[in-house]
Amino acid sequence: xxxKCLLVTGAAGKLGRWLRPRLAKRFGRLRSTDVAAFPAxxxxxxxxxxxxxxxxxxxxxxxxxWGVVHFGGISREHTFEALMESNFRGTYNVFDAARxxxxxxxxxxxxxHATGYTPVPQRIDGNxxxxxxxxxxxxxxxxxxxxxxxxxxFGMDIACLRIGWxxxxxxxxxxxxxxxxxxxxxxxxxxxxxxxxxxxxVLYGASDLERGWWHNGHAPSIGYVPxxxxxxxxxxxxxxxxFGSVPEQRWQGGPFPAMGYRDRSYxxxxxxxxxxxxxxxxxxxxxxxxxxxxxxxxxxKAAGKSAQPPKKPVKKTAKTASKR
Amino acid sequence: MxxxxxxxxxxxxxxxxxRPHLIARFGRLRSTDIAPIGPALANEEIVPCDLADRKAVDALVAGARAIVHLGGISREDTFDRIxxxxxHGTYNVYDSARxxxxxxxxxxxxxHAIGFxxxxxxxxxxxxxxxxxxxxxxxxxxxxxxxxxxxxFGMDIACLRIGSxxxxxNNxxxxxxxxxxxxxxxxxxxCIExxxxxxxVLYGASDNDNLWWxxxxxxxIGYLPEDNAAAWRRRILPGADPRDPDDPATKFQGGMYxxxxxxxxxxxxxxxxxxxxxxAALRAKLDAARVVLRLDAIERGWSVDAPLAEDCAAGAxxxxxxxxxxxxxxxxxxxxxxxxxxxxxxxxTAIDPAAxxxxxxxxxxxxxxxxxRDALIGWIExxxxxxxxxxxxxxxxxxxxxxxxxxxxxNAV
Numbered sequence: 106x107x108x109k110c111l112l113v114t115g116a117a118g119k120l121g122r123w124l125r126p127r128l129a130k131r132f133g134r135l136r137s138t139d140v141a142a143f144p145a146x147x148x149x150x151x152x153x154x155x156x157x158x159x160x161x162x163x164x165x166x167x168x169x170x171w172g173v174v175h176f177g178g179i180s181r182e183h184t185f186e187a188l189m190e191s192n193f194r195g196t197y198n199v200f201d202a203a204r205x206x207x208x209x210x211x212x213x214x215x216x217x218h219a220t221g222y223t224p225v226p227q228r229i230d231g232n233x234x235x236x237x238x239x240x241x242x243x244x245x246x247x248x249x250x251x252x253x254x255x256x257x258x259f260g261m262d263i264a265c266l267r268i269g270w271x272x273x274x275x276x277x278x279x280x281x282x283x284x285x286x287x288x289x290x291x292x293x294x295x296x297x298x299x300x301x302x303x304x305x306x307v308l309y310g311a312s313d314l315e316r317g318w319w320h321n322g323h324a325p326s327i328g329y330v331p332x333x334x335x336x337x338x339x340x341x342x343x344x345x346x347x348f349g350s351v352p353e354q355r356w357q358g359g360p361f362p363a364m365g366y367r368d369r370s371y372x373x374x375x376x377x378x379x380x381x382x383x384x385x386x387x388x389x390x391x392x393x394x395x396x397x398x399x400x401x402x403x404x405x406k407a408a409g410k411s412a413q414p415p416k417k418p419v420k421k422t423a424k425t426a427s428k429r
Numbered sequence: 430m431x432x433x434x435x436x437x438x439x440x441x442x443x444x445x446x447x448r449p450h451l452i453a454r455f456g457r458l459r460s461t462d463i464a465p466i467g468p469a470l471a472n473e474e475i476v477p478c479d480l481a482d483r484k485a486v487d488a489l490v491a492g493a494r495a496i497v498h499l500g501g502i503s504r505e506d507t508f509d510r511i512x513x514x515x516x517h518g519t520y521n522v523y524d525s526a527r528x529x530x531x532x533x534x535x536x537x538x539x540x541h542a543i544g545f546x547x548x549x550x551x552x553x554x555x556x557x558x559x560x561x562x563x564x565x566x567x568x569x570x571x572x573x574x575x576x577x578x579x580x581x582f583g584m585d586i587a588c589l590r591i592g593s594x595x596x597x598x599n600n601x602x603x604x605x606x607x608x609x610x611x612x613x614x615x616x617x618x619x620c621i622e623x624x625x626x627x628x629x630v631l632y633g634a635s636d637n638d639n640l641w642w643x644x645x646x647x648x649x650i651g652y653l654p655e656d657n658a659a660a661w662r663r664r665i666l667p668g669a670d671p672r673d674p675d676d677p678a679t680k681f682q683g684g685m686y687x688x689x690x691x692x693x694x695x696x697x698x699x700x701x702x703x704x705x706x707x708x709a710a711l712r713a714k715l716d717a718a719r720v721v722l723r724l725d726a727i728e729r730g731w732s733v734d735a736p737l738a739e740d741c742a743a744g745a746x747x748x749x750x751x752x753x754x755x756x757x758x759x760x761x762x763x764x765x766x767x768x769x770x771x772x773x774x775x776x777x778t779a780i781d782p783a784a785x786x787x788x789x790x791x792x793x794x795x796x797x798x799x800x801x802r803d804a805l806i807g808w809i810e811x812x813x814x815x816x817x818x819x820x821x822x823x824x825x826x827x828x829x830x831x832x833x834x835x836x837x838x839x840n841a842v
Contacts, residue, residue, distance in 0.1 A: 185520045193516060197508050204694050222580040234557065237577045246573040247566070254560045257545040260692050367583055369527055 157195030221358020544683020
């Protein structure tokens with residue numbers, strides 16, 4: 106019997122690019138897919154360009170895998186019709202195929218925008234009710250509900266990660282609250298893939314669980330311990346920002362709940378990220394593209410459940426901060 | 430001029446009952462459905478519409494005072510169909526209402542959005558969603574989308590997690606979940622008339638003694654149920670509860686919806702259209718006037734009383750949509766359940782009910798059982814317009830077809 110592989114959807118996205126070499130190092134054989142063409146990593150990886158809305162193609166992808174890291178889909182606000190194909194149908198196809206092929210575990214990239222309308226001073230865990238701040242957020246709520254259905258009815262293990270903002274380094278107070286460092290993202294995904302059976306779990310994907318808006322106290326068995334929390338705290342400005350004065354600061358979703366707030370003529374459409382964010386994404390992708398030995402070492406350390414955070418993002422952050 | 434209330438899903442059982450009551454209370458009604466509704470009542474306009482068609486929905490919503498959104502598929506179905514009708518349809522209704530400043534929507538959610546909470550847990554408006562079916566997932570989506578439209582655009586949307594809306598409770602579970610039609614109307618009227626409330630989740634149940642659900646947190650809406658399923662208790666449950674407590678249909682609040690495929694990873698949701706091709710092939714092979722498939726699956730609304738799939742020869746009258754209540758009780762079917770083997774009826778004398786002979790001209794019939802775990806869940810029947818001796822080959826062909834359906838249903842229910 107051929108060795109089973111780990112399926113990664115959304116492989117060409119910034120998080121997919123960062124995760125793939127590290128997951129391959131930890132778990133061996135990888136099968137990566139995205140709707141856009143992308144280069145393979147060095148190592149045991151097969152790649153496929155597949156639209157997740159294509160049920161038969163997803164069926165073939167899922168067959169022969171032991172787990173799925175489902176990061177595929179539209180990751181920003183968009184029209185409902187576009188979300189319906191990629192996020193609704195795509196996620197259903199992945200979960201349904203996984204069920205029929207007895208795939209043991211799914212890690213689903215939900216989003217903190219599933220609870221984006223939670224008011225800012227609240228501190229919440231994964232039991233917090235859905236309060237989506239965009240249609241994108243609604244699509245993530247759907248993914249969580251579908252996951253719960255698959256767990257309750259068919260006894261699968263699905264972890265939904267309400268990811269805050271995973272970028273190389275945060276650049277403002279809001280970003281520091283919800284920041285998930287890349288190494289912490291890797292720790293989180295690996296924890297979900299290796300934890301003993303948990304059924305259904307919703308976890309917040311953030312580095313600073315001690316002081317931030319979110320914690321995972323309700324799901325200790327997953328064993329996610331962020332390594333970059335101290336950094337996120339240190340990065341926070343000394344003077345606490347008075348949240349609540351403008352719509353962007355009133356809710357945990359930041360700019361998302363503010364888009365079109367109380368504007369009945371608002372049009373749901375693709376909203377490109379601001380240039381500052383695009384620059385950071387490019388930086389992160391460049392970083393993920395080169396496979397230096399040092400990175401692999403860091404990944405290995407994390408794999409060994411080292412509590413020591415890799416030092417590199419500190420420098421990056423400092424650089425970005427000084428640039429501003 | 431009074432602005433009309435827009436009612437979607439008006440051709441459904443609840444929609445049909447609600448129409449005259451909504452007109453009496455609110456003056457004018459605009460009714461819509463994808464299926465034919467029938468003649469309009471006084472002060473009612475009827476607009477047929479597929480809710481997945483945004484332009485049509487925009488025209489529908491224009492000028493409405495409030496929307497009562499019952500439209501969509503109301504039972505378990507394949508994801509493709511639910512995505513079209515329930516996801517896309519509900520989004521179109523909400524978004525169109527937002528753009529045209531129709532501020533109030535009453536959305537028919539369902540108890541199946543919380544169906545996997547165990548019986549014995551009391552749920553209130555803050556209970557997390559635990560859908561028990563793809564249908565339930567679509568209702569949970571409607572609630573989340575409502576929350577989004579309320580939070581962002583300041584609308585008023587009430588989501589009704591309707592229990593069992595029936596003329597009267599018909600099983601033990603319904604003693605807890607029953608919602609009488611008058612109470613359904615009270616609930617909807619309260620949601621339309623209440624002052625600005627934002628987002629509301631209400632359980633659609635009468636004032637039942639055995640209720641699992643608590644609407645206290647939504648008392649500002651002003652829903653006061655008057656009926657109680659306890660009046661039927663003695664008739665439905667004269668003695669001890671005979672049900673198996675470990676049966677998922679008993680254990681969880683969603684009842685029958687929780688059972689199909691429970692802990693069965695190979696479970697398939699069968700689309701009745703999948704049976705069209707094999708039935709056509711069978712009819713050609715038998716040279717029969719009509720071939721009909723009947724299956725029982727309560728959670729999907731399938732009953733052997735009405736054909737699930739059918740294939741007719743040219744000129745033969747279709748039985749689609751025609752119900753024969755109590756077919757299971759006829760002697761031929763009782764024999765089928767006992768023998769679990771095909772039965773050939775070569776002339777019309779033993780064919781029940783009589784309407785089959787008189788209205789549909791059935792003079793010879795061939796029956797083959799569809800079994801699951803050795804129990805009869807349905808059958809295929811082939812009709813001939815003249816008395817005929819069915820050959821062994823005919824019996825074999827229909828037996829094979831029925832076995833194929835049994836195989837398909839093995840993982841389905």
